[in-house]
Structures are given as structure tokens and as C-alpha cells.
Amino acid sequence: MLEDNGDSEIWTGKLSKEEMNMKNYLIRLNQYADSWTKLNKVAIFFRKEYQMLNVIADIGKIVSGNSQSDLLEFLIPEATKQRYIVGIDFDLAKKSLVFDLLAEGGENGLSKQKLQEYLFVASEKGNRPQFSPTSSNLGYLVSQTLPNLADFLPEDSELKKLLQKARDRFFMEVQEESGKKSAFVLNEKFIPDASSHFAKKPENLKDAIADYAKELAKLIEEKTTAPAKETIYTICVNGEPVAGHPDYQRFLWRQNSESAFAGGFSGTCSVCGTKTEVTQDTTRFAMKFYMTDKVSFASHFDSSNYYKAVTACKSCYQNIIIAEKWIDQHLRTRLGGFEVYVMPQTIWGEMEAIRLFRYLQAITREFNEVKNIASLREAESNIKERAEHMGVFEQNAFIWNFLFFRKSQSAFKVLTLIKDVPPSRIMEITKRTHETDDSRKKLEIPDNISFDLDQIYRLIPLRKRGADLQEYKKILQLYACIFNGLPVQKKQLYHFYKQLACVHHFESYALYQIQKSNNPDYALMADTLKWNLFLLFLQKLNLIEGESTMNTNEFDDYFPDGVKEAFAELGYNAAQQGLALLGYVIGVIAYAQYKEGLENKPVLEKINYQGMSEEKIVRLFNDAFEKIRQYRKNKTVSYAERWLALAKKLYETGAHKELTADERVFYLLSGYSMNLLRSKPPAGTAETEETEPMEEELA
Incomplete structure (x- = not known):
């Protein structure tokens, strides 16, 4: 038995002053290390986002031919599902409201020429005031659009005076029952043969306007024979479309270019690095990779420092506006269940970059072939098409960026960004997809049981309810590994398969995105064969060990x-x-x-x-x-x-x-x-x- 001779210090469970100082020092050191790690991640994040803004601006520069004079043209969609344009004409002299069928398209909808004639542009996002006189949302046109546009136009505008007269004569101001909200609404007494009445003090103003618009749409359909679901409406005054008025066209151009620089200041453009007049107002940007509405994301937690996150000069600002519209119309596709922007980044010189425009137009079509085995088989059957198909990828003039996103009416959320994928990698993926399909044919597996990039989404269960980024990452990380050539954990893949097997066996389709099968046993067998082809595909890409x-x-x-x-x-x-x-x-x-x-x-x-x-x-x-x-x-x-x-x-x-x-x-x-x-x-x-x-x- 050991005895205490009095020289040893008995530990009482408390730290000495020196030990406490050391403990605090280590804690602070750990906190600093953690902070530096976070700061480094933030720095890397913003560096990537600046690069993406640069990519977007470059696309805008290419598609506009380095000229921004036709900005409005890029705001117009290439086509729409709607086939009719109906005019809502406010006749100030006769004090009457007339509905006229102004344009009719073919089976494929209205042409861009007609859409451009009436300046059909996207509605403002979220709760922003609406001002576009041409819209498929009749609720906007019978309430806020005309009054808002009358307020927004400059004082010396001739159109402003006409709209003010129309507002004062044809609209009434309605207040919600609670008294908290009020709005201008088209006065029902001017609507011919109106069957519905707008309550003077509705309980919910927004719902009341929506119901009012539905009834009016039915009436317009009866008078013009244009089905409501296939109709775009445009405001006219004295028989002339508001969208065709020069005052409105100038206003729309300013809204998408100069208005953001009302509070501009001298600084450095985050996109091109030029020292000139810049703006931090990016509210009209559709694709946002940064926060400008939460003070915690501002430098020193000061909302006046948002400009340190991102600034843009006039040229880059307009190029981004042009590019976002063009990308959404031409470079938007789907991979599995995800929406994706396929955005190439040119590495050519400026003079040669103009040649890239024709490749930009073909990129989405070619990528759609790469991701889908049926399209690849069809392309393979035509030698000429195959040569053109591979020609796009053999052009080492650019690298590929894949932006996976979710888009709602008022929000754009980036799910993941797969950057810097060389054309050679796309060709490698295409080649290995073909080889995997050749193995399927060799094993006499039916054509309907095949594998391609699209199939991955249907082979890994994702929970429907409460689905967040963590659920999506199961598949998004796999796509990132495939495009970037990164190794995949085979054990994790077996775990994903087990989840799929359980979905089929227990028929728990309601909980996941997996399509319900009338024969779960056959679905399990078919999906299991697809999983074998999937693993073979990854093995051919050297992403898993054979x-x-x-x-x-x-x-x-x-x-x-x-x-x-x-x-x-x-x-x-x-x-x-x-x-x-x-x-x-x-x-x-x-x-x-x-x-x-x-x-x-x-x-x-x-x-x-x-x-x-x-x-x-x-x-x-x-x-x-x-x-x-x-x-x-x-x-x-x-x-x-x-x-x-x-x-x-x-x-x-x-x-x-x-x-x-x-x-x-x-x-x-x-x-x-x-x-x-x-x-x-x-x-x-x-x-x-x-x-x-x-x-x-x-x-």
C-alpha cells in the first residue's frame, strides 16, 4: 500500500490558476482555428461565386455580340404554351372597357415575334410591385399593374398621364376588412355582362382579387373564344397597347439596366475587376450565390457593407441580366429529378469567343443525349449526327459547369455547383455509358432495363417529406464524383441499394420519390439489374475498385x-x-x-x-x-x-x-x-x- 509522505500534491478536482490559464488559452486557440477554417471556407465559397458571375457575364457578352442595345430582346422568351393574346382596352373617351383578340399563334404557341411586339416579360419576383402590361396573370392586370406603372413612370411621361386617367376612371380603391391592406381594383361597373361582384371590404384581399380574376377570365373566354389557360392578356388605352408605347419601353430598359445604379458609387467590379462606377443592387439578378438580406452575411455585421459581397459595373450588370435570361431559355435542362443549368466557360481569346455562340446553342441538346441512353443509341445510328455530337465535345474551347438548383416564384436556391468539367471528361462518360450498354446487350438484358445518368435519380431513394439538402446530397455528390472523376465509397452504394430494396419489398413508395409499381417484385428485379449496370459503369470510370x-x-x-x-x-x-x-x-x-x-x-x-x-x-x-x-x-x-x-x-x-x-x-x-x-x-x-x-x- 502506498503512503503519502506529504510531498505529493493531492488533486482536488479543481484546476490551478496556471492550468486554468492554459485551458482558456487552448480553448481560444481552438476557437481561432475554427474561425480561420470557417473564414477559409467562406473565402473559397465567394471565390467560386465570383468565378460563376464571371462565367455568366461572359455568356451574356457572347450571345449579345458584345452589344447591349437589344437588351429587351433577351427579356422575351423564345416561345410560350399560350396561343392567344387578348387586349383589355380602356377607352377613355367612351368610358368603356373592351376585350379584343389581338393575336393568335399556332399549335406550338405564340412566336417570339408576337411576344416581342407586346413585350411579354417575366413577372416581378416575390412580393415586388407588378408593372408589366402584358401578363398571363389576369389578377395583376385587374389590380396593381396599371396603378403601379402610372406611379413608376417619370413625371414628364405622356403615357403616365394616360394611365393616371385610366386609373382614376376605371379603378376603385378597396380596403381589406382588417384595414391593414388596400389596393386598386378594376371597377366592376365597367365590365360588360359582369356576373360577379367585388366585395367592398373583403376578408382577404389577395384571395378576393384572385377569385375576381377567375370570373373575369371566364367572361373574356366567352366573348373572345380564347381559353383562359392558353391566353396572355395585355393592357391597351384608347386602342393602343401600352407595351408598344416608347415611354414604357424606355422604362423597361431602365429597370433592367440603369435603375440599379441610382445608388451607385466608385469601386471595383467583382466580375471584371475594373475600377469604375459600380452597384451593390443585385435584386434583379435571378441566380444568386450570396446573401444580401441577412446582416450576418455582411462585413462586420453592418448592412451598409453588403457591397463587399458583390458589386458590378454597368457593362457586367447588363451582361449578367442578358445571360440569365438566355441561360434559362437555352441552357436549362434536367438531370434525373434535378433542374440544371449547363454553363460553359470559354478559354479562348475574345476574338475567337464569338465562334462559341453556335456551340452554346448546341450544348444543351448534346448534353441531353449524353445523359439518356435512348438518345445516345439514336445518335449512334446516324454517323453524321454522331460526328456532330462528338464535335461539340472535342472543342477544347471551354470547360463545363453544372449548376443544380431549385426555383420557386420568389427564391432561387443553389443545390450544388459542379465546376470545371473538361470536354474530355464528357467524352469519357459517353464512352463508358456506351460500353455499359454493350454489356447489357451481351447479357441479353431487355432494353427497358438499361442504365444512364438519368437513371441514378431513380435508383437511390430520397424522402419526400422534409426533404432537404442532406437528402439531395445522396445523389448530387454522386454526380459530382462522376463528372470530376472522384472515387466513390462502395459501401455507401450498397447501403443506398438496400434502401431501394426495402422500398420495393415493403411497398413504401409514398415516402420516397421512387415511382409506385403495380408489381413490386418485378420492379425490384429490374432495378437490381440496373444497379449492377450502375456499378459496372462506375468501375469502367475507375471510380470504384473492381x-x-x-x-x-x-x-x-x-x-x-x-x-x-x-x-x-x-x-x-x-x-x-x-x-x-x-x-x-x-x-x-x-x-x-x-x-x-x-x-x-x-x-x-x-x-x-x-x-x-x-x-x-x-x-x-x-x-x-x-x-x-x-x-x-x-x-x-x-x-x-x-x-x-x-x-x-x-x-x-x-x-x-x-x-x-x-x-x-x-x-x-x-x-x-x-x-x-x-x-x-x-x-x-x-x-x-x-x-x-x-x-x-x-x-
Whole structure:
């Protein structure tokens, strides 16, 4: 027993003053380190966003031909689904309101020429005041548009005076019942044959205006025969469209260019680096990569310092406005379930950059072919189209940027940005997609069970409710790895597959984005084959490691027809082959049970879709052996005993202990799904033997 001789210090559970000082120092040091890490991340973030603004501005410069005089042209969409333009004419002399059909388009909608004639531009975002006299939203036109435009136009404007007269004569001011809100609304007494009346003090002003507009739309449809859903409305005064008035056109041009510089100041443009007059007013930018409405994002937490986040000179500002409209119309596509802007970044000199315009026009079409295997097959069938297709990617004049986003009426949210993808990478992805499809054909997997970039979204379950960026990241990070050539964690992929298997097995489609199937068993088998093609695709891109396949030539005669070839093509090792062969036998037994009237296939309940441990696999081997003896009378099942013996040998001689619970589920169900390929007699059987393909019963 140790004795205290009085020299040792007894620790009382409290720190000495020196120790406390050291502790505080370490805490502060850790805080500083954490702060520097965060600051570094913020710096990297803003550096990327400045680069993207530069990319956007460059696109605007290219598509406008370095001339911003035709700014309004870029605000007009190329086409719309609407087919009619109806004029709402305020006749000041007759004090009457007239509805006229002014223009009619073809089956594909109104042409850009007609849309430009009436200056059909997008509505203002969110709760901003609306002022566009041409809109598909009739609620705006019968309430705020005309009064707002009358207020916004300069005092010396001739149009302003006309609109003020129309407002005073045709509109009434209505107040909400609570007294908190009021608005101008078209007076119902001027509406011919009006069947609805606007309440003097509605409970909810916004809802009342919407209902009022619906009733008016029905009346206009009766008088003009233009269906409301296919109609754009435009305000006219004394028979002349307001959109055609020079005062309005000048106002619209200023709103999208000069108005942002009302509070301009001398500074450095964040986009081009020029020292000149700049603005921090980016409210009209559609794509925002930064915060200008939360003080915590301002330098020194001072709202007057937002300019330090981003500033733009007049030239860059207008180029960005032009580019955003053009990008939304020409470079917008979808990848899986995500909306994407495909934005190339030129690396040519300024003179040669003009040549890039024709490539810009083709880029979205070409990317749509890359992501979809059916389009790739079609392009491959035409040698000329194939040459043009590859020609776009062989142009090393630019690198690709993929901006994944979500867009609502008032918000633009960046989901992720995949930057600096070289054309050679796109060509590599295209090549490996073709090779994967060639493997599918070799294995005689049906065309409807194929893999492409679009399919990834349908192979990884995402929760519908409460879905946030963390859910989306499951797939977005995979896309980033594919485009940037980054390695993928194979264990995570097996986990994603297990989730998909559970969705099909438990039919929990309502919780996820996976499409509901009337035949979950067949859907599971089809998706499992797609997952095998997906892993093969990643392996061909060297994003996951391939397996060391076992040379099993001595056992070739014991494999079911086509299964050995599938194992070799997909690169299964010995243990994986053993599990897959066990799964194949389970499928044969399930088919026999189905033929005997057991439609729920009880043998499938032996599989734990949430993960298979080593003990459960051993038990499943034993259960499968018992079921083979039970259904031995079935000719197909009679050959399953040799398959099961081979499966057990392969599994035990392979590295089965290294397999995870999720991995075992994947290879087990992969073998089960290979029964879809069983359209030929099993090895060793007569050609006349009845061996129907399972797909006939499952599809």
C-alpha cells in the first residue's frame, strides 16, 4: 500500500490558476482555428461565386455580340404554351372597357415575334410591385399593374398621364376588412355582362382579387373564344397597347439596366475587376450565390457593407441580366429529378469567343443525349449526327459547369455547383455509358432495363417529406464524383441499394420519390439489374475498385445458363458469385411456389432486406436445400441442387467474411434478379423441357 509522505500534491478536482490559464488559452486557440477554417471556407465559397458571375457575364457578352442595345430582346422568351393574346382596352373617351383578340399563334404557341411586339416579360419576383402590361396573370392586370406603372413612370411621361386617367376612371380603391391592406381594383361597373361582384371590404384581399380574376377570365373566354389557360392578356388605352408605347419601353430598359445604379458609387467590379462606377443592387439578378438580406452575411455585421459581397459595373450588370435570361431559355435542362443549368466557360481569346455562340446553342441538346441512353443509341445510328455530337465535345474551347438548383416564384436556391468539367471528361462518360450498354446487350438484358445518368435519380431513394439538402446530397455528390472523376465509397452504394430494396419489398413508395409499381417484385428485379449496370459503369470510370474474379472453368458446366457469363461480365469474385448463385436458386424456388399457387412466394420471406448477417446466410443455404427437396418434382428445381452446392463452395472458398450485411443483400438479390434472364433451358436439360421465362409471370 502506498503512503503519502506529504510531498505529493493531492488533486482536488479543481484546476490551478496556471492550468486554468492554459485551458482558456487552448480553448481560444481552438476557437481561432475554427474561425480561420470557417473564414477559409467562406473565402473559397465567394471565390467560386465570383468565378460563376464571371462565367455568366461572359455568356451574356457572347450571345449579345458584345452589344447591349437589344437588351429587351433577351427579356422575351423564345416561345410560350399560350396561343392567344387578348387586349383589355380602356377607352377613355367612351368610358368603356373592351376585350379584343389581338393575336393568335399556332399549335406550338405564340412566336417570339408576337411576344416581342407586346413585350411579354417575366413577372416581378416575390412580393415586388407588378408593372408589366402584358401578363398571363389576369389578377395583376385587374389590380396593381396599371396603378403601379402610372406611379413608376417619370413625371414628364405622356403615357403616365394616360394611365393616371385610366386609373382614376376605371379603378376603385378597396380596403381589406382588417384595414391593414388596400389596393386598386378594376371597377366592376365597367365590365360588360359582369356576373360577379367585388366585395367592398373583403376578408382577404389577395384571395378576393384572385377569385375576381377567375370570373373575369371566364367572361373574356366567352366573348373572345380564347381559353383562359392558353391566353396572355395585355393592357391597351384608347386602342393602343401600352407595351408598344416608347415611354414604357424606355422604362423597361431602365429597370433592367440603369435603375440599379441610382445608388451607385466608385469601386471595383467583382466580375471584371475594373475600377469604375459600380452597384451593390443585385435584386434583379435571378441566380444568386450570396446573401444580401441577412446582416450576418455582411462585413462586420453592418448592412451598409453588403457591397463587399458583390458589386458590378454597368457593362457586367447588363451582361449578367442578358445571360440569365438566355441561360434559362437555352441552357436549362434536367438531370434525373434535378433542374440544371449547363454553363460553359470559354478559354479562348475574345476574338475567337464569338465562334462559341453556335456551340452554346448546341450544348444543351448534346448534353441531353449524353445523359439518356435512348438518345445516345439514336445518335449512334446516324454517323453524321454522331460526328456532330462528338464535335461539340472535342472543342477544347471551354470547360463545363453544372449548376443544380431549385426555383420557386420568389427564391432561387443553389443545390450544388459542379465546376470545371473538361470536354474530355464528357467524352469519357459517353464512352463508358456506351460500353455499359454493350454489356447489357451481351447479357441479353431487355432494353427497358438499361442504365444512364438519368437513371441514378431513380435508383437511390430520397424522402419526400422534409426533404432537404442532406437528402439531395445522396445523389448530387454522386454526380459530382462522376463528372470530376472522384472515387466513390462502395459501401455507401450498397447501403443506398438496400434502401431501394426495402422500398420495393415493403411497398413504401409514398415516402420516397421512387415511382409506385403495380408489381413490386418485378420492379425490384429490374432495378437490381440496373444497379449492377450502375456499378459496372462506375468501375469502367475507375471510380470504384473492381473485384478479383475467380477462375472457375472447372465448374462451368454446373452454372445455370447465362449466369456464368453475367458473373464474368459484372466482375463478381468467388464469394459474390456464391451469394448470387444462392439468390438465383431462391428465385427458381420462388417460381416453383408461384406455379403451385403460392403467389406471395414464401421463400422470399427468408431474406432480410434490411441486412443479412453471416449466420442468416448459413441458415438460408440450409432452408434452400430443404425447399429443393420439397419441390424436387419441378424439373427446373431438380437442377437447383447442383447450383446450390456450387454456390456454397464458391461462398465458403471466397472472402465471404469481408462482406458487409448490405453487400450480402445486394448480391443475393442480384442472383435472384438474374432469373429475369432465364429464357433458355437450364444447362443439361432437353430443349423441349418447359422452362418459361420468369418475366412472363412477373411483368
